[in-house]
Amino acid sequence: MPDTARLRAEDLSAGYAGTPVLDSLTAAIPDGGLTAIVGPYACGKSTLLRTLARLQPAGRGQAVLDGKAIHRQSSRSVARRLAILPQTPAAPEGLTVRDLVARGRTPYQSALWQWSRQDAAAVARALELTNMTGHARRPLEALSGGQRQRAWIAMALAQETGILLLDEPTTYLDLPHQIELLKLVQRLNRETGRTVAMVLHDINLAARFASHMIALKDGRVFCQGPPAEVITEAVLHSVFQLPCRIIPDPLHGTPHVIPA
Amino acid sequence: MTWTLRFAALSVQISRRALLAGLCLMALLLAAALLAVQTGSYPLSSGQMAAVLQGRGTGIEQMILLDHRLPRIAAALGAGAAFGLAGAMFQTMLRNPLAAPDVIGFNAGASCGALAAVILTGGMMLAGAIAGAALAAALVLLLSWKDGLAPGRLILTGIGASLTLTAAADLLVSRIDPQTASDMVTWLTGSLHSRGWGDAARVWAGLALLAPVLWRLHFPLARLAMDDGIATGLGLPVSGLRLAVAGAGIVLTALAVTAAGPLPFVAFAAGPIARRLVPGGKPALLAAAAAGALMTLLADTAARMVPGVQLPAGVFTALTGAPVLLWLLLAHFRKGTL
Ligand SMILES: Nc1ncnc2c1ncn2[C@@H]1O[C@H](COP(=O)(O)OP(=O)(O)OP(=O)(O)O)[C@@H](O)[C@H]1O
Ligand SMILES: [Mg+2]
Numbered sequence: 321m322p323d324t325a326r327l328r329a330e331d332l333s334a335g336y337a338g339t340p341v342l343d344s345l346t347a348a349i350p351d352g353g354l355t356a357i358v359g360p361y362a363c364g365k366s367t368l369l370r371t372l373a374r375l376q377p378a379g380r381g382q383a384v385l386d387g388k389a390i391h392r393q394s395s396r397s398v399a400r401r402l403a404i405l406p407q408t409p410a411a412p413e414g415l416t417v418r419d420l421v422a423r424g425r426t427p428y429q430s431a432l433w434q435w436s437r438q439d440a441a442a443v444a445r446a447l448e449l450t451n452m453t454g455h456a457r458r459p460l461e462a463l464s465g466g467q468r469q470r471a472w473i474a475m476a477l478a479q480e481t482g483i484l485l486l487d488e489p490t491t492y493l494d495l496p497h498q499i500e501l502l503k504l505v506q507r508l509n510r511e512t513g514r515t516v517a518m519v520l521h522d523i524n525l526a527a528r529f530a531s532h533m534i535a536l537k538d539g540r541v542f543c544q545g546p547p548a549e550v551i552t553e554a555v556l557h558s559v560f561q562l563p564c565r566i567i568p569d570p571l572h573g574t575p576h577v578i579p580a
Numbered sequence: 581m582t583w584t585l586r587f588a589a590l591s592v593q594i595s596r597r598a599l600l601a602g603l604c605l606m607a608l609l610l611a612a613a614l615l616a617v618q619t620g621s622y623p624l625s626s627g628q629m630a631a632v633l634q635g636r637g638t639g640i641e642q643m644i645l646l647d648h649r650l651p652r653i654a655a656a657l658g659a660g661a662a663f664g665l666a667g668a669m670f671q672t673m674l675r676n677p678l679a680a681p682d683v684i685g686f687n688a689g690a691s692c693g694a695l696a697a698v699i700l701t702g703g704m705m706l707a708g709a710i711a712g713a714a715l716a717a718a719l720v721l722l723l724s725w726k727d728g729l730a731p732g733r734l735i736l737t738g739i740g741a742s743l744t745l746t747a748a749a750d751l752l753v754s755r756i757d758p759q760t761a762s763d764m765v766t767w768l769t770g771s772l773h774s775r776g777w778g779d780a781a782r783v784w785a786g787l788a789l790l791a792p793v794l795w796r797l798h799f800p801l802a803r804l805a806m807d808d809g810i811a812t813g814l815g816l817p818v819s820g821l822r823l824a825v826a827g828a829g830i831v832l833t834a835l836a837v838t839a840a841g842p843l844p845f846v847a848f849a850a851g852p853i854a855r856r857l858v859p860g861g862k863p864a865l866l867a868a869a870a871a872g873a874l875m876t877l878l879a880d881t882a883a884r885m886v887p888g889v890q891l892p893a894g895v896f897t898a899l900t901g902a903p904v905l906l907w908l909l910l911a912h913f914r915k916g917t918l
Binding site: 419 | 584589590591672796800802803805806809812815816817855860
């Protein structure tokens with residue numbers, strides 16, 4: 321367990337009024353890695369991601385960013401280092417892609433510093449990276465699910481943070497678009513050196529793209545490590561209650577789950 | 581199309597659409613003001629007006645224009661702008677077009693507070709209105725808050741509070757000495773009848789004092805309109821901002837109610853009108869202020885144009901605003917979001 325990682329959960333308990341979800345959870349998001357968080361429905365994946373990003377209060381324990389409890393740091397300074405895309409983000413009607421992406425610059429702006437040249441450059445870069453430049457003027461509600469998802473990711477990218485958290489970025493996407501999006505995330509991780517952690521439903525895709533995996537069960541870390549260590553018949557049986565065989569993916573060599 | 585103005589490290593953005601909408605609304609306001617100055621039980625021609633302004637008018641013309649019409653128009657514009665701003669701010673912050681201060685009882689709270697202050701101290705209407713609106717807002721929002729504001733719960737709680745507080749205001753009026761009471765009764769229906777320079781000055785001074793605050797809040801408010809998770813993720817202090825926006829909105833509501841009474845539906849309709857004129861998911865506060873001012877002035881002018889009776893402006897804002905509310909509620913029902 322690298323306790324030098326920039327983003328960590330230390331003995332973290334969190335949840336909602338009357339519903340404890342995370343139970344003394346300790347985990348680290350490896351720097352420069354692409355971490356996939358997996359687990360069955362309602363096991364606390366979103367809660368973990370949201371608490372790590374100070375969107376939700378921590379009960380006992382703490383979420384640590386750069387050596388300090390994230391909940392005790394200035395939210396604006398956190399937003400320059402860590403960006404999060406929640407599971408089902410909402411935007412007001414009529415917002416265009418460019419305006420949405422521009423909002424990613426909020427932590428660098430104020431009423432007097434509304435639009436610096438760096439802001440313009442960061443937004444252009446984010447649109448370019450996500451292949452959304454051609455759609456910049458369109459309102460969000462006029463886009464397909466995949467385009468909308470890319471627009472939201474572009475917003476998080478425009479924040480230009482070293483750490484990027486994504487909660488199920490592939491929901492509502494068909495397989496080709498899921499692959500396209502995960503390839504984009506992988507490129508961001510490899511080319512720009514961003515630390516990425518994301519919640520993913522599809523275990524096979526998680527195993528293929530992630531460099532590190534965290535398997536959650538009932539608000540605790542069941543096991544974590546490289547995909548080859550996490551994706552085993554025993555783990556899948558205890559975490560997902562899924563009897564299965566694991567074979568190497570013929571194209572990529574990563575572990576591939578064949579449900580029995 | 582957006583222009584960026586830069587000065588050293590400072591930069592401000594202006595969208596062409598917002599500028600155009602603003603100019604159109606200004607032109608309409610000017611036209612409405614000209615109409616309002618001339619019409620009434622004693623019509624004034626442009627020639628007569630010019631004469632008065634140059635100090636050559638007859639005594640009666642001078643009195644009508646300078647002591648009655650101009651202050652009344654100024655009060656209508658100020659109160660309308662304050663209503664429009666307050667409505668757009670609450671609607672944007674609570675992400676709910678029904679969450680306007682007049683629909684969910686803050687106006688009624690402000691009038692109760694103002695009346696209570698008059699009874700207790702003989703004055704202090706504005707302070708009373710602020711306290712009343714704040715209490716009503718706290719009550720309604722606390723009662724309807726549960727993991728956010730569901731439109732249905734908000735509208736039911738708000739209408740309940742509105743009815744209760746309106747009844748309470750009627751009760752309070754009966755405790756005021758008969759002389760002031762008759763004035764207060766007209767005021768309570770939402771009227772600008774017999775407003776003087778003092779009233780106009782108070783609401784405009786309030787607006788001027790709040791202007792820098794509103795300008796400062798405008799920027800984060802646009803981002804607060806997304807969900808809380810996004811706003812926090814972008815580094816905004818969500819709870820503090822909510823408090824600041826609610827505080828400013830309550831003072832604006834109180835200013836407007838003190839000047840024009842609990843005029844219904846201006847705050848409610850101004851925001852949606854502004855957002856239609858300035859699309860792009862922005863709160864469009866300036867356009868909302870202008871739309872509110874225009875609605876209030878037109879309603880007051882219409883009220884003055886009906887011969888023979890003293891109609892309150894509230895009748896006309898209700899006639900135009902209530903159908904819009906119905907339409908919005910029906911739309912919510914159809915979408916199943918109530
Ligand atoms: N806003 C909330 N209020 C109360 N309980 C909640 C809330 N959000 C989630 N929960 C509960 O917390 C538990 C964990 O939820 P969480 O969203 O973290 O699960 P998840 O692993 O992300 O699930 P999914 O795969 O469905 O997204 C669930 O039992 C859920 O019902
Ligand atoms: Mg989830």
